[in-house]
Each structure stands twice: as structure tokens, then as C-alpha cells.
Amino acid sequence: MAMAIFLNGMERREIRDLTLAMIASGETMNFAGLSKKTTDKHSTGGVGDKITLPLAPLVASFGVAVPQLSGRGLGHTGGTLDKLESIPGWQANISGERMRAILEEVGAVICAAGSGLAPADGKLYALRDITGTVESIPLIASSIMSKKIAEGTSALVLDVKFGSGAFLKDIAQSRELAKTMVALGEDAGVATSALLTNMNVPLGLAIGNANEVRESVEVLAGGGPSDVVALTVALAREMLRHAGQPDADVEAALADGRAMDSWNRMIRAQGGDPTAALPVARETHVVTASRGGVLVEQQALPFGIAAWRLGAGRARKQDSVQHAAGIDLHAKPGDIVSAGQPLFTLSAEEPERFARALEALEGAYRVGNAGDEIVTGGPLIAERIGA
Ligand code: URA
Numbered sequence: 001m002a003m004a005i006f007l008n009g010m011e012r013r014e015i016r017d018l019t020l021a022m023i024a025s026g027e028t029m030n031f032a033g034l035s036k037k038t039t040d041k042h043s044t045g046g047v048g049d050k051i052t053l054p055l056a057p058l059v060a061s062f063g064v065a066v067p068q069l070s071g072r073g074l075g076h077t078g079g080t081l082d083k084l085e086s087i088p089g090w091q092a093n094i095s096g097e098r099m100r101a102i103l104e105e106v107g108a109v110i111c112a113a114g115s116g117l118a119p120a121d122g123k124l125y126a127l128r129d130i131t132g133t134v135e136s137i138p139l140i141a142s143s144i145m146s147k148k149i150a151e152g153t154s155a156l157v158l159d160v161k162f163g164s165g166a167f168l169k170d171i172a173q174s175r176e177l178a179k180t181m182v183a184l185g186e187d188a189g190v191a192t193s194a195l196l197t198n199m200n201v202p203l204g205l206a207i208g209n210a211n212e213v214r215e216s217v218e219v220l221a222g223g224g225p226s227d228v229v230a231l232t233v234a235l236a237r238e239m240l241r242h243a244g245q246p247d248a249d250v251e252a253a254l255a256d257g258r259a260m261d262s263w264n265r266m267i268r269a270q271g272g273d274p275t276a277a278l279p280v281a282r283e284t285h286v287v288t289a290s291r292g293g294v295l296v297e298q299q300a301l302p303f304g305i306a307a308w309r310l311g312a313g314r315a316r317k318q319d320s321v322q323h324a325a326g327i328d329l330h331a332k333p334g335d336i337v338s339a340g341q342p343l344f345t346l347s348a349e350e351p352e353r354f355a356r357a358l359e360a361l362e363g364a365y366r367v368g369n370a371g372d373e374i375v376t377g378g379p380l381i382a383e384r385i386g387a
Pocket of ligand 1: 141144
């Protein structure tokens with residue numbers, strides 16, 4: 001069946017029926033009794049994509065509930081739970097009752113999805129994995145949306161990525177996936193829209209786990225890299241629009257500490273200490289510019305693979321991640337650099353990891369001359385899809 005769908009595609013009604021059947025294979029959550037509106041976000045994953053961390057508390061600071069069931073990373077894309085687990089004491093596993101209580105009191109919860117939501121998806125995904133049928137748009141759309149619809153949110157914003165570091169590299173395919181998921185959400189009664197966003201260059205300056213938490217806290221403190229801020233603000237506006245607050249002043253909540261208060265409460269509610277020091281790696285290796293000029297290229301995929309090889313990601317589901325491992329970028333495409341200036345720092349627990357990470361980075365960045373084309377693959381936010 002998976003191969004037939006892979007080869008022939010599916011009609012809208014067929015995708016809906018498959019998705020509803022996968023939802024019906026397990027339990028569903030229902031937040032209808034909550035005193036707040038619910039809205040969630042899903043990203044198809046990328047390199048340095050930590051947006052959920054500042055986004056969930058930011059949206060919650062407007063009195064909207066964000067029930068975010070997240071996963072762990074596999075391969076070169078990181079997982080939100082892995083990032084948050086670098087905070088001392090923070091727990092990903094909480095009961096449905098506790099989740100509801102935190103949504104009511106704090107507004108934002110980011111926790112592990114139990115195996116009870118859409119279990120048929122897990123089985124079908126395992127089959128797709130060994131039959132070469134993962135990359136089928138109807139199957140990807142139904143897989144993602146079965147879990148999100150079962151989660152019981154009344155609105156959903158999708159961050160569908162394209163580019164070298166994305167799950168689907170080609171923007172036309174990402175657009176089709178986004179349109180399919182938006183239609184599926186609408187058919188299931190969930191107000192859904194999508195942003196198509198660029199994943200040719202790593203997002204922000206931090207790729208890893210603990211360092212991505214640090215960067216997220218900078219955004220919540222009103223600073224942080226401009227691309228991370230821009231995407232957080234755009235997705236927050238979309239989510240708040242669905243929650244009936246189209247004019248919410250999102251930037252003000254980042255600047256005046258409301259989003260940070262919400263983050264501190266969210267982390268504490270799950271046992272974490274937001275003031276505790278985050279782990280720091282035992283070993284670092286700094287890569288410097290061999291000549292002066294302009295940084296014209298920084299490819300997301302090799303940087304994602306390098307961070308993974310440093311220990312920030314896992315190859316198999318059962319592996320653990322090293323929270324302090326990763327990459328901190330010191331320059332972004334378009335920045336002027338001088339000879340000898342640090343371009344990025346690799347961090348790992350074991351120095352043996354550096355050679356393989358550096359191998360992945362060969363040809364992945366380039367210092368050129370003023371006036372050379374800056375290779376970014378277009379704007380950060382390319383399109384918006386949905387009502
Ligand atoms: N993520 C999912 O959850 N399912 C897919 O099929 C692909 C990405």
C-alpha cells in the first residue's frame with residue numbers, strides 16, 4: 001500500500017480518510033474545557049531550528065494555550081526535547097492531567113508525545129523506512145497531521161522548510177506538502193496555515209542543544225540573532241491571529257520581559273531551573289578565516305551533520321545526545337571577516353570527534369570578495385499558505 005501511494009499519490013479525500021484512521025488507532029486529547037484558546041506550531045525540522053523554545057512561551061504570554069507535543073532529534077535535525085533536557089531538572093514526560101493544569105496556569109507546555117497518539121503512524125512509518133517510501137507527500141502529510149490533530153489543538157501553524165538543511169530540499173515539494181497539510185487540517189476542523197521558510201543556511205548562530213537554549217533565552221530577553229527573532233515573531237503572529245488576536249504586539253512582549261516570565265514559569269512547571277548554568281563541553285576547536293573578505297556561503301546540511309557528529313544528535317532512536325556538543329557560528333553570510341578571525345567554534349566531550357565533523361564541513365562555507373553573490377537561497381520567509 002505504501003508503495004502504491006508513493007507511486008500514484010492520493011486524492012484529498014483519501015488523505016483525509018487515512019489520517020482519520022490513523023488518529024482513530026489511538027487516544028486523542030481534548031482541551032475543549034480549557035478557559036483559553038489552543039494553538040500549536042509544527043516545524044518540519046531544520047538546522048539550528050530552536051524556534052519552539054521562544055515561541056511557545058511568547059504566545060502563552062498573550063493568554064493563549066500552546067499544547068506542544070514534541071519529539072527527539074534523529075539524524076542531522078535536532079529535537080526540541082533534547083534541547084530542553086539540557087536544562088537541569090527539566091522533565092519531558094508529564095501526565096495528561098499535569099499537562100492540562102500547566103496549560104491553564106502557565107499556558108505553554110512542551111512535552112513528550114506518548115506512544116498512545118496515532119500509533120498506526122509509528123507502524124506505517126517503520127514500514128515506509130524499510131521500503132523506501134518515506135518521501136511521499138500524502139504519507140508525510142498524513143503522518144505529521146495525524147499526530148497534531150490527535151493532540152487536540154484547535155489551530156495549527158506549520159513551518160514547512162525548504163533548502164539544503166530541510167527534509168524536502170525543493171521549494172515546489174515543500175509548497176505541495178504545506179498545501180496538503182493545510183487542506184487536511186481544514187478537513188479535520190483545525191484552523192491551519194503554513195509558512196514556507198528557508199533552510200539553506202543554519203537558523204541563528206547556535207546548532208546543538210544547550211547552546212540553542214542559550215540563544216532562545218537571548219531572544220526572550222529581547223536580543224538574539226535577527227533571523228531567529230524574525231521567524232519567532234512571524235510564527236507568533238500567525239498563531240495569535242488564529243487565536244483571535246491579529247493585532248497583538250509580539251515584539252513588545254519580547255522587549256518588556258513578559259515572554260521571559262512565561263518561559264521561566266514554563267520551565268519551572270516541568271521541574272527545570274531556568275537560572276541554573278547550562279552544560280559546557282570539555283573540548284572546543286575554533287575554525288578561523290584563512291583570508292579576509294565576505295562570508296558568502298554557509299550551508300545548513302553540512303553544519304547539521306557536523307553538529308550531529310560532534311555528539312549533538314543521534315544516529316539511532318535509542319542513542320543519547322551530548323547536551324553541550326554543537327557548533328557556535330561567529331559570522332553569517334554577508335558578514336565581513338578578516339584573516340584569522342574565528343568563523344565558528346566546535347564543541348564536543350571527546351576531541352576525537354573534531355576530525356569527522358571538520359570532514360563534513362569541507363566546502364560548506366566560503367569567504368569571497370565584496371560584490372560576490374551571497375548564497376542564501378532567497379528570503380527567510382518565502383510564502384504563506386492557508387486562510
Ligand atoms: N515527520 C513525520 O512525523 N512523519 C513523516 O512522515 C515525515 C516527517
